[in-house]
Amino acid sequence: xxxxxxxxxxxxxxxxxxxxxxxxxxxxxxxxxxxxxxxxxxxxxxxxxxxxxxxxxxxxxxxxxxxxxxxxxxxxxxxxxxxxxxxxxxxxxxx
Numbered sequence: 001x002x003x004x005x006x007x008x009x010x011x012x013x014x015x016x017x018x019x020x021x022x023x024x025x026x027x028x029x030x031x032x033x034x035x036x037x038x039x040x041x042x043x044x045x046x047x048x049x050x051x052x053x054x055x056x057x058x059x060x061x062x063x064x065x066x067x068x069x070x071x072x073x074x075x076x077x078x079x080x081x082x083x084x085x086x087x088x089x090x091x092x093x094x095x
Contacts, residue, residue: 040083043073049091056081060091 047059055076062070072086 036083037080039071040073040080043071043083044075044080047073049088051091058091060086060088062088 043061044059046061049060051058057075059073060070069087073083074081
């Protein structure tokens with residue numbers, strides 16, 4: 001996680017400088033990025049369905065409030081590529 005934090009700080013600096021944004025405007029960026037990554041890792045470890053498509057591993061977990069309405073995380077080469085809402089029916093069609 002330390003590498004993630006370092007990259008977040010570098011990205012904050014580069015984007016902030018490039019857009020001429022005041023220092024401190026990205027204060028929540030790091031927290032949100034860490035939260036996103038933590039939730040994606042949770043989906044991966046608790047996945048109820050796992051599939052492979054075109055070299056990508058896809059993980060699915062049911063939603064806490066609405067079963068059958070959950071979240072999909074796509075991983076390629078061990079790196080999180082995307083996380084999005086989905087449902088088990090759509091996930092199974094992709095297999």
